[in-house]
Amino acid sequence: AAGTRGRFPLSRRGKARSVRPFGVALRGSAAADMGPRVRNGHIKRITDQDIQSSVLEIAGTNVSTTYITAPANPRQTLAIKLPFLVMIIKNLKKYFTFEVQVKDDKGVRRRFRASNYQSTTRVKPFICTMPMRLDDGWNQIQFNLSDFTRRAYGTNYIETLRVQIHANCRIRRI
8 A cells, every 4th residue: 555665553462563465466474364265266376467477366156155364363363453455456357355354443343345246335233235346457446444434334443353355356465
């Protein structure tokens, strides 16, 4: 994200945390942070011909059964205080969805799910689902979690707990 490189947001314990994309083509220790789930599909590193760079492709016949999750351990959280999620995603012209779990100032865990196959926004107590339109090719998705938390639930964003990216897409950066 523009302007975040080199900053050190505070973790839950008040210690400085370095900002790093946790899914940059799954290089280095980032791979250990992501938990894959695959059924009738694949998750693999490939070279995208449009950008001539290594990317992660997530593809499957059912978006709900092929995805990656960060962190991989369900008992852990990302504990990211920055209220923005920025992803560089390639549109594969198939169904695609992603989900972000946040904690608000009421201590409630809430999820935001955006998908390119839904036409209306729905707000329920613990999940907000919304439509998303992707352009052809590569897209930069900027998600203001603080704004969405306030508008959907009337509460304040505290931290990002989990991120799940489902089929069908190519990921350059999260």
